[in-house]
Amino acid sequence: MSKKHDTPLLDELEKGPFPSFVTEMKMAAKHSDMSNDLLGHTELCYKERVTHWKHGGIVGVRGYGGGVIGRYSDIPDKFPGVAHFHTVRVNCPSGFYYTSAALKEMCDLWDQYGSGMTNVHGSTGDLVFLGTKTEHLEPFFAEISSRGWDLGGSGSALRTPSCCLGKSRCEWANIDTMAITNDITQHYQDEMHRPAFPYKFKFKIAGCPVDCIASIARADMSIIGTWKGPIRINQDEVQNYAKKMNIQAEIIDMCPTGCMAFDGKSMKIDNANCNRCMHCIAKMTKALRPGTEQGATLLLGSKAPIVTGALMSWVIVPFIKMEPPYEEFYDLIDKIWEWWDEHGKNRERIGELIERLSFPRFLKDVGLDPHPAMVKEPRRDPFFFWDESDIEK
């Protein structure tokens, strides 16, 4: 398709070193009327500094209460290509593994039924297919479901669970994140596709406290792998590290709880005081490994700032095995949801409800015993920040 709209403001966003969504939109516009009008529509929104998108309403596929997010232009006469521009969420596989054949197939289908534009992945997890018309929803859904795909969650429902790649590639994984994610997804199909909660609910599963999926900040329930007992130490490897790094300065002095010692020969850890920050293990991968009794910490309540401010997850179960069939875990989840259903207001996340009614009340009502390890905000900031010396390198 030839160029339809001039986009001087959007063009600015193609300058600079980073990949540009404008470049991607222009590529899609070559073969899609929808993307062509999307360029013009977005340019106008930028120019007038006001959004011309409307959202919500009634779009979806029969039998499902979610998975499709309705978007409409409020100036469809000017931009008929984006009169409808609905987003389809497709459930991602655990650990985000695809074959290139599967991705190609999905992209071909999206060229046929949608704008050709995708967002892989949205923060929620799903493969996000951006922009289609109401009449294309059922045929697209029929095509993908016949190939074994399904829609993800949206609205006041369980959102598509997601995880770090865990045991498939990472030696620090204390739990099988991919198996757990798949099990939760299958176990709660009804809660995903038929919205029945006061608001959204997300599970994110990380294999260890490094928390590559930022579960602690982005999941109503954060499941984070951990261990009990001593960190495994290979003293020979400690010696090898001693030759190439300053163990005292880089490890011992940086242990947040000051629970480590190194006398030049052997390393000692006062494990009772280790808070499992992963610093030493991440820096001395060959010498240190998590302990052998592995499981997870369950935390509840984090969310991004939408209705009220951001929250971080709060420890509610310091240690749980997390092995199939996960009975103890599912029993607890069902109790938590029942409590939320009973007391939550419309659009109140579980973390906000706990803030409103108090943590002691929550523990009492769902039958958990208070414990000193129920730390609030165990880590203030889960994101990695580079310091200036890193950037210089």
Add this chain to the structure above:
Amino acid sequence: MEKEEVKKIIYELVEASTGKKKLKQSDILKKVSADHGIEKDEVKAALRDLVDAGTLIFTYFGGSFIEIPPK
């Protein structure tokens, strides 16, 4: 109670509140099970039939609701 009967009760409840108050799935489960002394799961199964048939639909407006589809 027969499933068809539960479906009728649900439909009438949604119809009666149309234009007054949007009902969430949990509102329907709570009310029908309390009023008629039946298990929530039973109400849920009947409601699912209605949604699968397209007689009732999920809508979204800052939250997810059960409504009668527009004509």
